Amino acid sequence: MTDDLILQVKNLRTYFTVDEGLVKAVDGVSFDLRKGETLGIVGESGSGKSVTNLSIINLIPSPPGKIVGGEVVFHGKDILKMSPNEIRHLRGNKVSMIFQDPMTSLNPFLKVSTQMIETIVLHQGLDKKAAKEKAIEMLKLAGIPAPEKRIDQYPHQFSGGMRQRVMIAMGLSCNPEILIADEPTSALDVTIQAQILELIQELTRKLGTAVILITHSLGVVAGMCDTLCVMYAGRIIERGKTDEVFEKPLHPYTQGLIHSVPRLDRENKERLYSIQGQPPNVIDLPDCCPFYPRCEKAMDICKKKYPASVGLGNGRAVSCWLYSEGNK
Ligand code: SF4
Numbered sequence: 609m610t611d612d613l614i615l616q617v618k619n620l621r622t623y624f625t626v627d628e629g630l631v632k633a634v635d636g637v638s639f640d641l642r643k644g645e646t647l648g649i650v651g652e653s654g655s656g657k658s659v660t661n662l663s664i665i666n667l668i669p670s671p672p673g674k675i676v677g678g679e680v681v682f683h684g685k686d687i688l689k690m691s692p693n694e695i696r697h698l699r700g701n702k703v704s705m706i707f708q709d710p711m712t713s714l715n716p717f718l719k720v721s722t723q724m725i726e727t728i729v730l731h732q733g734l735d736k737k738a739a740k741e742k743a744i745e746m747l748k749l750a751g752i753p754a755p756e757k758r759i760d761q762y763p764h765q766f767s768g769g770m771r772q773r774v775m776i777a778m779g780l781s782c783n784p785e786i787l788i789a790d791e792p793t794s795a796l797d798v799t800i801q802a803q804i805l806e807l808i809q810e811l812t813r814k815l816g817t818a819v820i821l822i823t824h825s826l827g828v829v830a831g832m833c834d835t836l837c838v839m840y841a842g843r844i845i846e847r848g849k850t851d852e853v854f855e856k857p858l859h860p861y862t863q864g865l866i867h868s869v870p871r872l873d874r875e876n877k878e879r880l881y882s883i884q885g886q887p888p889n890v891i892d893l894p895d896c897c898p899f900y901p902r903c904e905k906a907m908d909i910c911k912k913k914y915p916a917s918v919g920l921g922n923g924r925a926v927s928c929w930l931y932s933e934g935n936k
Pocket of ligand 1: 859860861897898899900903904905906910927929930
């Protein structure tokens with residue numbers, strides 16, 4: 609690993625066995641994360657982005673899920689082979705997660721102070737007094753007014769946006785190296801969304817934390833992420849520097865996603881583009897390009913074989929027969 613490389617996900621595969629068959633929710637996902645980098649994982653519901661991130665911290669409910677292959681190397685050590693003790697130390701301390709709905713993570717029966725102090729004492733080894741000071745400092749950084757008073761309130765006494773600020777403060781209170789934010793703004797209204805994203809960006813830059821941001825919104829990714837992975841049916845179908853992918857999307861799915869975003873700088877009154885068809889049924893998917901029923905450029909080979917990922921340099925890669933040697 610080079611010095612600034614902190615996480616390498618290599619050929620990660622997480623499958624779920626359900627009554628109807630096998631769901632390959634994550635099927636051969638690979639990416640690197642560097643210190644201070646913000647990486648966006650974008651895709652429709654069911655594309656495997658959340659399962660990828662739950663797999664990274666080994667939080668897949670088993671059964672029905674199982675990580676069947678791959679490695680998640682954090683500072684040279686495979687998280688998937690860590691003991692329960694090592695994993696406990698990693699979660700919260702080195703890798704934190706914030707979710708779409710803070711109420712799923714905050715205990716409604718406990719004051720914010722109790723929850724934050726407990727986390728800081730457990731992971732940072734501070735005494736209760738020092739932990740409370742740290743918690744207040746983090747709430748202040750996260751933009752909670754009068755944090756000395758509000759820390760002793762219950763989660764229901766905070767608005768949705770304020771609760772998400774509490775979660776961010778809590779997530780960053782142990783100085784993690786990686787913050788995984790799973791659709792952190794989807795449950796909030798638009799003006800609050802922008803504030804929360806700005807806050808995540810500001811705080812993680814200040815603290816040097818790397819971020820994995822999971823979202824279905826390309827707008828969020830464009831404003832915030834250095835690098836971008838586009839997922840479809842459990843695989844990364846395109847990745848690269850965010851500005852390069854936006855400037856020249858290669859995969860027909862990425863092209864469709866980008867063209868379907870409304871743009872204020874477009875004069876014409878044409879109907880907004882939408883990708884035809886529906887996302888595939890991921891149960892027992894055949895090993896071909898899963899996008900072919902929706903793809904305007906589909907060829908015969910697309911229905912027969914999955915296109916390998918083609919590296920194009922500078923971290924850019926795409927899985928599509930249009931760019932594969934095997935098609936020529
Ligand atoms: Fe379309 Fe074929 Fe490329 Fe799949 S592999 S995106 S079907 S051109």
